[in-house]
Amino acid sequence: MKLNKNIKTTLLSSIIIIATSYTSTVLAHDYTDSLKAAFGASATDLYRIDCSQDAGAASQSPTHQLFIQINDGSAAGGKLSATASVFTPGFGKALTVTDPTGGDGVASPSKLLTVIGADQQDNQFFIAVSHSATGLKNYELSYHCQDASGQHTGTSLPPAILQNQ
Amino acid sequence: MLFYKLLKDNIAVSVLIHCWLLFFSYSSIAQSHASKTSSNQLASNIEFYQASRFDDLRLNIKQTSVGQIIKLLHDKTGVIFHLYNLPEEQITLNCQGDLKAVLACVMGGGNIIYRYNGHSRDKTEIAEAWILPIAINSYPVDNSKKTNTKINTYFTSNIRIDNTAQLLKDVENPKLRMNAIERLAIEGQQGDLAVYNTLKKSLSDSNPGVRVQALYGVIRQDQENILPFLQHAMSDSDADVRLTAVENCADNPWILQQALNDNDSNVREFVKAKLAIQNTSQQ
Numbered sequence: 263m264k265l266n267k268n269i270k271t272t273l274l275s276s277i278i279i280i281a282t283s284y285t286s287t288v289l290a291h292d293y294t295d296s297l298k299a300a301f302g303a304s305a306t307d308l309y310r311i312d313c314s315q316d317a318g319a320a321s322q323s324p325t326h327q328l329f330i331q332i333n334d335g336s337a338a339g340g341k342l343s344a345t346a347s348v349f350t351p352g353f354g355k356a357l358t359v360t361d362p363t364g365g366d367g368v369a370s371p372s373k374l375l376t377v378i379g380a381d382q383q384d385n386q387f388f389i390a391v392s393h394s395a396t397g398l399k400n401y402e403l404s405y406h407c408q409d410a411s412g413q414h415t416g417t418s419l420p421p422a423i424l425q426n427q
Numbered sequence: 428m429l430f431y432k433l434l435k436d437n438i439a440v441s442v443l444i445h446c447w448l449l450f451f452s453y454s455s456i457a458q459s460h461a462s463k464t465s466s467n468q469l470a471s472n473i474e475f476y477q478a479s480r481f482d483d484l485r486l487n488i489k490q491t492s493v494g495q496i497i498k499l500l501h502d503k504t505g506v507i508f509h510l511y512n513l514p515e516e517q518i519t520l521n522c523q524g525d526l527k528a529v530l531a532c533v534m535g536g537g538n539i540i541y542r543y544n545g546h547s548r549d550k551t552e553i554a555e556a557w558i559l560p561i562a563i564n565s566y567p568v569d570n571s572k573k574t575n576t577k578i579n580t581y582f583t584s585n586i587r588i589d590n591t592a593q594l595l596k597d598v599e600n601p602k603l604r605m606n607a608i609e610r611l612a613i614e615g616q617q618g619d620l621a622v623y624n625t626l627k628k629s630l631s632d633s634n635p636g637v638r639v640q641a642l643y644g645v646i647r648q649d650q651e652n653i654l655p656f657l658q659h660a661m662s663d664s665d666a667d668v669r670l671t672a673v674e675n676c677a678d679n680p681w682i683l684q685q686a687l688n689d690n691d692s693n694v695r696e697f698v699k700a701k702l703a704i705q706n707t708s709q710q
Contacts, residue, residue: 292704293704294700294704295674298635298636298639298667298670299666300634300636300639300667301605301636336693338693398666398667398693400693400696400700423613424613425613426609426612426613426640426643427609
């Protein structure tokens with residue numbers, strides 16, 4: 263009985279040790295671009311992300327969500343935000359990530375935008391990048407299509423550019 | 428709390444944890460020792476002479492990999508190197524000259540981009556270098572005028588094209604011109620000569636926003652012959668235009684080199700971020 267208890271305790275301790283020492287790196291598609299000063303505070307870049315089944319991707323499962331994060335590389339130009347959206351006929355949803363301080367090397371918190379309805383092999387998301395004040399602003403957009411367990415599915419890189427300001 | 432309770436209740440667990448910590452400490456020491464050993468071994472394969480920090484360098488290299496040579500140069504000169512998929516085979520050769528000449532000798536030419544130390548008196552002191560793989564468009568810009576034979580030569584009856592050209596000619600409001608060129612750049616049919624010519628004319632517009640959109644549109648129209656446009660854009664007075672050129676230059680070393688030494692910090696920081704992402708994606 264005491265031996266069983268010791269084994270259980272040891273096993274549980276090992277799991278805790280392994281769990282606390284394991285570090286994971288979220289691998290995402292990174293894309294750099296900029297908002298030009300000539301377009302003022304209303305400058306907006308617009309992208310389309312195509313999610314698909316890709317034999318080279320970590321997961322062959324249908325796409326469930328889009329991982330999104332943005333890193334503002336410039337102090338000027340106010341706060342930088344990226345709004346991700348997804349649509350089906352008659353429906354749509356969106357969320358926004360914001361990097362409050364530009365040029366500090368710290369990205370915005372990341373967020374996940376889930377698809378509408380059932381997961382699908384092929385899906386499209388849209389990302390609009392904008393800022394709150396006039397000024398030239400460099401940024402790094404991180405995004406990835408994921409299945410329900412967070413594994414990467416096929417993701418287009420570079421994104422299709424729908425508007426470039 | 429659970430962790431400490433476990434420790435308190437079970438001495439065997441404590442022993443296990445200590446063994447684990449000792450194992451990782453040993454691994455670190457072993458790794459450090461191994462790197463020292465390989466460094467000594469490396470030194471015996473390379474003879475290095477250095478009259479000054481960056482000038483009159485001489486390397487006699489015997490059966491050493493490019494990565495190890497670059498590491499030595501970093502140790503001797505303090506220059507930070509960024510490497511991309513270097514060849515792994517070992518080389519034997521002799522190189523002599525300033526740092527640039529030695530690097531060109533080691534890399535067999537190659538695409539190397541330098542950032543200079545802005546604090547040095549003559550601003551030729553190299554602070555950082557990116558050694559890129561061979562770029563797709565890695566040839567010097569040919570400034571001779573060439574007609575583009577790949578663009579379709581038919582004229583469209585697209586009303587939008589005609590209106591845009593007229594709009595650009597007559598409208599003084601730069602925002603309207605900007606919007607017109609922007610839509611033409613995105614929505615204009617690729618391979619359409621009328622679209623292409625309209626965008627080309629707008630490259631010399633007085634408004635930088637129009638020039639940005641025109642440059643982007645020209646690049647979309649004809650990606651095989653963009654180098655002259657990119658090179659011209661890099662001498663534009665407006666940072667927005669130069670940034671657009673850098674965004675769309677892929678890994679062209681001439682454009683990236685110019686951008687790295689641009690007088691606008693946004694352009695310099697952008698190219699560094701672009702190179703950093705390229706480095707990450709190739710590891």
